[in-house]
Amino acid sequence: MPKNKGKGGKNRKRGKNEADEGKRELIFKEDGQEYAQVLRMLGNGRCEAMCADGTKRLCHIRGKMHKKVWIAAGDIILIGLRDYQDDKADVILKYWRYEARLLKSYGELPESTHLSESIAGVLDEDDDGVSDDYIDFGFNCTDPSGSFIEE
Secondary structure (H helix, E strand, O other): OOOOOOOOHHHHHHHHHHHHHHHOOOOOOOOOOEEEEEEEEEEOOOOEEEEEEEHHHHHHEEOOOOOOOOOOOOOEEEEEEEEOOOOOEEEEEEOOOHHHHHHHHHHOOOOOOOOOOHHHHOOOOOOOOOOOOOOOEEOOOOOOOOOOOOO
16 A cells, blocks of 8 residues: 655645735835736736736736736736836736725826726727627527527
């Protein structure tokens, strides 16, 4: 019978949850850093983000954050700009929701940043308020026999 030679299961590998520490000190951007909002996740530790300076950049999630801090579309992040590549950056920090609201109230984030909406609401800024939540195919399926009825 083989002996267990490991030091624990998957819960040990996950480590402790650092999100339970409570509130942390708010970190502002420094030289060579910029605030950004995640547009979409690309996989392989990368995401596409719209920076506060108006540039869309491909961002790489650093190894310290990879599989520990979950980043989703719409999140506010702090990125480190690269001197040699203007269209690429590195994710330094993910701001929690209350921190992003504080940054916006302090005037650090531009007014065009939407914090409470999903990213789909941010991308469709030219929407005139008409809801297009359904698609009309031109037929009705209310017949009890299950066959389609043309309108």
